[in-house]
Amino acid sequence: xxxxxxSTDATVGNLLAEDVDPALDAYxxxxxxxxxxxxxxxxxxxxxxxxxxxxxxEGGVVLILDWLPSGGGGGHGHGHGHGHGxxxxxxxxxxxxxxxxxxxxxxxxxxxxxxxRAGFEGFKFVEMGESVTLVMGEREVKKMPFLARGQVSKK
Numbered sequence: 001x002x003x004x005x006x007s008t009d010a011t012v013g014n015l016l017a018e019d020v021d022p023a024l025d026a027y028x029x030x031x032x033x034x035x036x037x038x039x040x041x042x043x044x045x046x047x048x049x050x051x052x053x054x055x056x057x058e059g060g061v062v063l064i065l066d067w068l069p070s071g072g073g074g075g076h077g078h079g080h081g082h083g084h085g086x087x088x089x090x091x092x093x094x095x096x097x098x099x100x101x102x103x104x105x106x107x108x109x110x111x112x113x114x115x116x117r118a119g120f121e122g123f124k125f126v127e128m129g130e131s132v133t134l135v136m137g138e139r140e141v142k143k144m145p146f147l148a149r150g151q152v153s154k155k
Contacts, residue, residue: 015051016044030056034063037145043102049118049150058154062120068127068144069105111148120150 013024033052035042042048052062106114108125115123128145 016042016047020051028055028057030060032056032061032063034065036065037067039064039066040103040105041100045103045106045114046117049114049120053118053120053152056152058152060152061149062152064106064111064148065145066148067105068146069107070141070143071104105143106146106148108146108148111146115148115150118150119153121153122149122151124149 011024011027013021013027015024033056035048035052039045039048049062049064056062108127111125112123125146125148128147131142131144134141134143
């Protein structure tokens with residue numbers, strides 16, 4: 001459906017599947033693709049970036065808005081289940097979603113490596129500079145957001 005020249009359709013697809021559904025082949029040649037505050041849920045971050053790169057045109061940009069590592073994590077955080085809080089106080093509150101968190105955030109070097117391995121150029125990374133407070137049940141968790149970008153190589 002189109003309204004005022006803007007598509008209002010939505011399609012569900014799994015870009016991390018071993019073989020991408022051919023029905024998603026129509027979704028290409030975008031100027032920008034973005035993942036907002038969900039990248040830490042993708043188990044194979046590099047595959048995700050490669051697949052997003054296939055969806056944008058040459059010179060297009062892929063943006064990732066997500067969290068810096070929290071707690072004692074580092075790198076691009078492989079600490080499963082620590083990204084949204086937890087601990088003794090909130091153990092029950094977070095148990096239902098903990099299994100969906102694949103990474104404890106990402107740092108600049110980890111993101112740079114992921115973008116480079118996925119074939120991007122023009123990598124940029126900006127820490128937002130102010131923490132965000134997430135309210136989950138009775139618990140508040142402070143997280144520091146970042147924005148990363150890379151450009152699909154022009155051939």
